[in-house]
Amino acid sequence: MGHVIKGKDVAEFFLIDATSKLPKENEVKPTLAIVRIGNHPSEIAYEKSVIKRLNPLGIECVSYVFEKEIEEAEFNRSFDEINQNPQIHSILLLKPVPKHISLDHVIQTIDPLKDVDAIGLVNMAKIYQEGQKGFIPCTAEAVTKILEYQKIELKGTAVTMVGFGMVIGRPLTLLLLESGSTVTVCNEFTKDLKTETSRADVLIVATGVIHLIEEDFVKEGATVIDVGINVDKKGRLVGDVNFEDVKDKASSITPVPGGVGTVTTYVLASHVLESFRLQMKN
Numbered sequence: 001m002g003h004v005i006k007g008k009d010v011a012e013f014f015l016i017d018a019t020s021k022l023p024k025e026n027e028v029k030p031t032l033a034i035v036r037i038g039n040h041p042s043e044i045a046y047e048k049s050v051i052k053r054l055n056p057l058g059i060e061c062v063s064y065v066f067e068k069e070i071e072e073a074e075f076n077r078s079f080d081e082i083n084q085n086p087q088i089h090s091i092l093l094l095k096p097v098p099k100h101i102s103l104d105h106v107i108q109t110i111d112p113l114k115d116v117d118a119i120g121l122v123n124m125a126k127i128y129q130e131g132q133k134g135f136i137p138c139t140a141e142a143v144t145k146i147l148e149y150q151k152i153e154l155k156g157t158a159v160t161m162v163g164f165g166m167v168i169g170r171p172l173t174l175l176l177l178e179s180g181s182t183v184t185v186c187n188e189f190t191k192d193l194k195t196e197t198s199r200a201d202v203l204i205v206a207t208g209v210i211h212l213i214e215e216d217f218v219k220e221g222a223t224v225i226d227v228g229i230n231v232d233k234k235g236r237l238v239g240d241v242n243f244e245d246v247k248d249k250a251s252s253i254t255p256v257p258g259g260v261g262t263v264t265t266y267v268l269a270s271h272v273l274e275s276f277r278l279q280m281k282n
């Protein structure tokens, strides 16, 4: 069986330090607003795990939950209030949002210093730009930390990225290219997914399709990073990769739960603390 990469080990290696430096006597607590529209199961899973992980670090989490039928103009008014509230230092807007809500206003107005999951234009542009970054979407950063922990040489490596969503696929593709990898990106229209995934030394999957990747999609000895977090019919968290099927063929593989998601939550904690420090300086 390939090596199972435990998210907790990666988080402890990189992030425990960054998240343990909070001055205890501080009067103002770093505060994260979690903004959710509707009751999408993977958003609720994340919200619960964020609150569980961030509270013990002295971070206050305030949930703002809106009905999925809310009109865009009304949502935007509430978002403005959250964004302008000086008692809120960080904002996490959970995705996906209902189809009738456009995020144009949010993307253009979110305070870059509060934008800990990098959904706004300023942080997005810095990912596109060479050099100094702002906040990077937590999950994309989590994947880079896992690859670094595994000491995967990225220069010249064949990476296949399945999924091109705003939270993972898009930003991660740019970051991997910047590290010198040769990246193949796949989406729903990819004609022969199996051929594209089978030549990858590093296979990263973030689609939201339960068990899209089976054993015959994976090259012998590949590193497999399963970003998908889906809730199956029995209410269990499952990935986009069929772990049992693939684990013997991969040289290393991340499980769900206990893999990428665990690192994501710690990265978020470090971003919230960084966002707080930046605002306390001003």
Ligand SMILES: NC(=O)C1=CN([C@@H]2O[C@H](COP(=O)(O)OP(=O)(O)OC[C@H]3O[C@@H](n4cnc5c(N)ncnc54)[C@H](OP(=O)(O)O)[C@@H]3O)[C@@H](O)[C@H]2O)C=CC1
Pocket: 042, 095, 096, 139, 162, 163, 164, 165, 166, 167, 168, 169, 186, 187, 188, 189, 190, 193, 206, 207, 208, 209, 212, 226, 227, 228, 229, 230, 260, 261, 262, 264, 265
């Ligand atoms: N582990 C973690 O910390 C996190 C996990 N997630 C999980 O990651 C998954 C993806 O999330 P997100 O990126 O936001 O989703 P999006 O819906 O934004 O993106 C999904 C991408 O997958 C592609 N896709 C869909 N079906 C297929 C298919 N059959 N074959 C190939 N590509 C396909 C889509 O292609 P197209 O562009 O053509 O539509 C799209 O590019 C979800 O399970 C989510 O819960 C999300 C955030 C954090």
Ligand SMILES: Nc1nc(=O)c2c([nH]1)NC[C@@H]1CN(c3ccc(C(=O)N[C@@H](CCC(=O)O)C(=O)O)cc3)C=[N+]21
Pocket: 007, 042, 043, 045, 046, 049, 050, 092, 093, 094, 095, 096, 117, 138, 139, 167, 229, 256, 257, 258, 259, 260, 261, 262, 264, 265
């Ligand atoms: N703007 C935005 N950014 C996101 O990053 C984002 C999002 N929206 N919408 C929903 C998805 C889903 N997602 C999860 C991340 C971690 C766990 C998680 O911590 N899971 C633990 C297990 C928790 C448990 O066991 O209950 C783990 O994987 O180990 C769950 C879900 C982030 N997402």
